[in-house]
Amino acid sequence: MTPVAVATLTRRADFLAANRGRRQPTAGFVLIVHPRGDGNPTMRVGFTVTKKIGGAVVRNRMKRRFRALARELVPQHGLAGADHVIIGRQGGIERPIDDLRRELTRALTKLAR
Incomplete structure (x- = not known):
């Protein structure tokens, strides 16, 4: 199996399009997976943490943790040709x-079916 490239979502329109995908809530985050259907096998990953979670330091620390987990797990368990968005939840920073890691693996495998 050849490795699939992983890119980062940056445009707001891409996040809005991904919002129509399937959701898998966990205690620390919500994972949304939306197949693009454009024939490109590249997986794209985006991260969102709102101001309700905390200040900039807390939000950035949470996003750093999500980026590290996504680098590790999305290439193995993600859906090729889909956008993956991780939305931080209130209890996620203390977990x-x-x-x-266990929650993201379980959510990715469940949504990949």
């Missing part, structure tokens, strides 16, 4: 990284 141990191993719990988040």
Whole structure:
């Protein structure tokens, strides 16, 4: 199996389009997976953490954790040709990284079916 490239979502229109995808809520985040249907096998990943979660320091720390997990898990368990958006939830910053890893693996495999 050849590795599939992983890119980052940056445009607002891409996030809005991905919002129509399937959702898998967990204790630390909500994962949305939306197949693009454009024939491009590249997986794209985006991260969102709102101001309700905390200040800039807290939000950036949460996004750093999500980026590290996505680099590790999305190439193996993600859906090729789809956009993956991770939305941080209130309890996500206090959760141990191993719990988040387990939750992301479970959510990706469930939505890839």
